[in-house]
Amino acid sequence: MTRPPASPRPHRECVLRGATARWAERVVLRDVDLAVGPRDRLGLVGDNGAGKSTLLGLIAGTVEPADGERRVEIPGGLAFAEQRPTFAPGASVTGALDALLADLRRLESEVRTLAEQAALATGAEQQRLLARLGRATDAFEARDGYGVETRLDAALEQLGLGDLERSRPVAELSGGEQARLALAAALSAEAELLLLDEPTNDLDEAAMDWLEARLVEHRGALVVVTHDRDFLDRVAADIVAIDDGRLTRYGSGYAGYLDARAAERRRLAGEHEAWKRDLARNQELVEANSSRLDAMPRKQEKPGFGHGSFRARGRDHGARSRIRIAKERVERLRDEPAPPPPEPLRFAPAFAAAENEREEGVVLTAEGVVLGSAESPPRLRLERLEVAAGDRWLVSGPNGAGKTTLLRVLAGELAPDAGSVVRRAGTRTGWLHQDFSARSRRPLLDAFAAAIRTYREDAVLPLLRSGLFGRDDLGRPVVDLSVGQRRRFELAVAVTAPSDLLLLDEPTNHLAPELVEQLEDALEDYPGAVVTVTHDRRWRRRAAGGQRLDVSPGGVVSRG
Numbered sequence: 001m002t003r004p005p006a007s008p009r010p011h012r013e014c015v016l017r018g019a020t021a022r023w024a025e026r027v028v029l030r031d032v033d034l035a036v037g038p039r040d041r042l043g044l045v046g047d048n049g050a051g052k053s054t055l056l057g058l059i060a061g062t063v064e065p066a067d068g069e070r071r072v073e074i075p076g077g078l079a080f081a082e083q084r085p086t087f088a089p090g091a092s093v094t095g096a097l098d099a100l101l102a103d104l105r106r107l108e109s110e111v112r113t114l115a116e117q118a119a120l121a122t123g124a125e126q127q128r129l130l131a132r133l134g135r136a137t138d139a140f141e142a143r144d145g146y147g148v149e150t151r152l153d154a155a156l157e158q159l160g161l162g163d164l165e166r167s168r169p170v171a172e173l174s175g176g177e178q179a180r181l182a183l184a185a186a187l188s189a190e191a192e193l194l195l196l197d198e199p200t201n202d203l204d205e206a207a208m209d210w211l212e213a214r215l216v217e218h219r220g221a222l223v224v225v226t227h228d229r230d231f232l233d234r235v236a237a238d239i240v241a242i243d244d245g246r247l248t249r250y251g252s253g254y255a256g257y258l259d260a261r262a263a264e265r266r267r268l269a270g271e272h273e274a275w276k277r278d279l280a281r282n283q284e285l286v287e288a289n290s291s292r293l294d295a296m297p298r299k300q301e302k303p304g305f306g307h308g309s310f311r312a313r314g315r316d317h318g319a320r321s322r323i324r325i326a327k328e329r330v331e332r333l334r335d336e337p338a339p340p341p342p343e344p345l346r347f348a349p350a351f352a353a354a355e356n357e358r359e360e361g362v363v364l365t366a367e368g369v370v371l372g373s374a375e376s377p378p379r380l381r382l383e384r385l386e387v388a389a390g391d392r393w394l395v396s397g398p399n400g401a402g403k404t405t406l407l408r409v410l411a412g413e414l415a416p417d418a419g420s421v422v423r424r425a426g427t428r429t430g431w432l433h434q435d436f437s438a439r440s441r442r443p444l445l446d447a448f449a450a451a452i453r454t455y456r457e458d459a460v461l462p463l464l465r466s467g468l469f470g471r472d473d474l475g476r477p478v479v480d481l482s483v484g485q486r487r488r489f490e491l492a493v494a495v496t497a498p499s500d501l502l503l504l505d506e507p508t509n510h511l512a513p514e515l516v517e518q519l520e521d522a523l524e525d526y527p528g529a530v531v532t533v534t535h536d537r538r539w540r541r542r543a544a545g546g547q548r549l550d551v552s553p554g555g556v557v558s559r560g
Contacts, residue, residue, distance in 0.1 A: 012038060012075055014059065014193065014221070019068035021054050028054045030245035031068065036193065041222045043236030043254065048510040049482020050242040052225040053083060056195045059223060076192025076220060077103050077143060083197040083225075085182040087170045093181070096170040097152065100185035104148055107140045143190040155184035158210040159203070176202040176399075187211075192220040200228045202399060208537075229254060229513050230537045241512070254513070261514055268341035275338035282333065285326035289319045342467035345518035347526055348496045362388045363427045363500050363529055368419035369409060371555070380405050380555040382419070387501065391529040392546030394560075402555035403533040404434055407503045410531060423501075430499035432490050434506040434533075444481070444489065445474040452497040466492045468515075484510045491519070500528045508536040 014036040021029040028051040036042065036059065044052045057063030058070060060080040072078070087096045098105055114136055118129040144151075156162050159180045170178065183199050194215075200208060208231070215222060215235050226232060232239065232254040239250045239257035250257040366385040372378035380402045387393065387410075395403050408414040409421060411431050423429075440447055449459035463469060468488040481489065487510040494502065502523075508516045520542060523530060531549075534540060548560030 011073055012192075013071050013073045015069075015071045016058055016065070017069040017071070019058055019065040019070060021051065021058060021063055022066045023054075027245055029058070029242075029247075032245075032247045034059075034240070034247060034249075036221050036223060038192070038221055041235060041237040042224070042249075043232045043239050044223065044225045044242060045227075045232070045239055045257070045513050046242035047482070047484025047488065047512050047515075049484045050512075051245060052242055053197050055240075055242065055247075056080065056082075056197055056223065056225060059193075060195055074191075074193045075139070077189060078193045078195065079186035079189040079191035080195040081179070081183040081186035081197060081199060083179055083201070084175065085178055087178070089171075091170050092166065093164055093168050093170050093173075094166040096178075096181060097166075097185055100182055101148065101152075101189055103191075104140075104143060104145055104189055107136060107143075108145055110136045111140050111145075145190075148188055148190070151188040151190070152184060155187050155214075156181075159184050159207055183211075187214055194218060194220065194222045194224075196222070196224040196226075198225055198227070200226055200231050204398075227508055227511070227513065227516075228536065229508075229516065232513065241514075243512075258514065258517065265341040265344075268339070271338040272340040275333060279330065279333045282326045282329045286323055286330065289323045289326065343465065344521065345467060345491075345495060345515060346522045348462060348465075348498075360389055361424075362386050363424045364410065364421065366410065366419070366421045369416045369421060370418035371405065371409065371414060371416050373417060378555055380409060380416075380557065382406070382409075382557040385549070385557070387529045387531065389500065389529055390527065391531075392543060393529070393531040393549055394540060394543045394546055395531065395533045395549045395551060396540075396560065397551030398553060401551040401553050402557075403551050404505055405555065406549070406551060406557060407431075407505050407531065407533060410501075411503055427501060428497070428499045430494045430497065430502040430528075432487075432494050432502075432504045432507055434509060440478045442478055443475045444469065444478055447478045448489065448492060448496075451493045462496045463492055466495060468492045484512075487511055488515075491515075495522065502526065502528055502530045504530065504532040504534070506534055506536075507532065508534060508539060 016032060016034045018031050018033065019029065020027065020031055032055070034055070044055060046052055054063055058065060059072060060078060061070070061072065062080070085100070087099065091099065111133065114129055114133040118126055118133055121129050140146075153162075156164060161177065161180055161184065164173075164177075164181075170181070173181065179198075179201060180203075183196065186194060186196065199211060203211065212231065212234050215224075222235070224231075224235065237251075237253055239254060241248045241250065241257070250260045252259070364385075364387040366382055368384070369380065369382040370378050371380035395406060397403050405414065409416060411429055412421070412423075442450075445459055445463065446456060448463050449456045452459060452462070460474065463474070464471060468491060469485075473485075478486070478489065491511070507519060511519075516536075516539075520539065532539070532543065550558050550560045552558070
């Protein structure tokens with residue numbers, strides 16, 4: 001049998017035009033346009049709840065646009081590693097992997113079936129089957145379908161799932177293990193377009209290095225959602241920021257995105273200053289011409305043909321015209337203001353006063369702390385810890401070791417079963433939780449006022465000045481906020497309410513990278529002590545000069 005020549009390369013397209021996505025009544029993405037080129041490497045950034053995963057779903061076709069157009073034709077295949085993948089009830093790990101690699105498995109089955117059919121056919125029917133076999137084989141070989149099992153085994157090993165029993169029910173895996181299973185399958189599929197949702201979650205340093213190297217070698221397009229700034233810096237060529245349902249694309253990678261955002265703030269600041277000058281100048285024109293008009297005689301009686309009276313009326317008319325033009329300009333400026341850019345995040349002025357008045361020395365002492373009963377292994381064990389004003393402590397340890405538990409003990413949320421945690425009299429604690437669950441129906445402004453212990457009307461300016469919320473957000477119930485907005489609420493409280501000890505649990509989670517950069521900068525001037533739990537590599541490098549606590553499996557805390 002002679003194989004016919006390969007068919008022309010199929011058309012490729014990946015475009016969203018005017019796409020809108022809704023969840024219930026909430027518009028998540030509004031009239032967005034996005035084109036993904038054959039070699040694009042896009043990093044999606046924004047607060048949690050901004051619509052990053054929804055945008056991936058629109059591209060993948062798992063989310064249908066409420067309005068607009070989706071045109072996605074990827075001849076080389078599309079692989080989507082979701083942050084929270086779903087599997088068929090009762091599926092084994094093998095079944096889950098087959099489902100994740102469904103398009104490659106389909107190609108493999110098609111090649112096998114067509115080969116069997118062509119071997120039995122004759123004449124024109126055989127030629128037709130051979131043509132189809134050629135196209136299917138080309139597609140399968142283009143994705144190195146024969147090597148998928150080798151790649152899959154290697155990916156599972158690198159991602160910490162090498163010992164996973166393939167017959168095990170996938171439902172028995174943790175959420176993190178299921179996500180890594182989906183990631184391994186996506187990376188093994190050799191698809192032309194990779195869509196990855198938070199692929200760095202729960203990865204150790206070795207797995208992170210392997211993943212970055214693997215993506216650098218990827219020959220097709222990549223669209224990735226991640227809060228890991230180092231990952232963005234090394235993998236993404238362009239950044240797509242999602243804010244208020246809109247997309248803005250920035251070139252030159254993560255560094256270019258930060259530079260462009262800084263330039264935007266400078267431009268907005270310049271436009272705001274120009275607007276203020278124009279408004280002030282026209283207000284002065286109104287006042288000056290009004291004063292001249294008031295001083296001008298209403299009528300001048302002179303002999304002759306009334307030329308003096310005419311001149312007075314002419315001057316009167318000119319002043320009134322200038323007043324009218326200036327007033328119209330003032331009204332237009334007020335109707336179309338040039339708002340100032342959001343201020344970079346910083347701690348409230350109260351902290352500066354506290355720095356001048358604060359007592360030096362130890363603010364918290366933990367001694368012989370044990371959490372757990374005598375009948376069970378301890379969840380936490382800490383011999384001694386002193387935290388002093390100005391200290392910067394970085395807490396390290398594997399997932400599940402007890403890092404968050406340690407912070408809860410230091411915050412006073414958990415009382416130790418043995419030992420003591422003593423805070424200096426008057427010590428105030430700020431607490432940025434890893435997971436903030438809010439069920440309150442109170443409006444945002446009321447909840448903020450209660451959290452910083454002030455009157456409602458006195459809370460408006462500090463909340464708006466933080467730059468974390470707009471005036472339209474003040475009346476929204478806290479329970480209706482997205483995860484990212486709830487993290488912003490906690491952050492607004494942390495930078496506004498004076499504290500002596502600040503506890504940060506994975507502060508980079510749920511926030512846009514630009515805001516994380518601002519938080520790091522703001523902490524440089526924070527006068528109190530800071531204890532941070534974070535996996536963020538850039539944060540950890542910046543904090544490398546401080547003190548370190550290591551929490552090993554079993555909850556044993558030691559000085560690093």
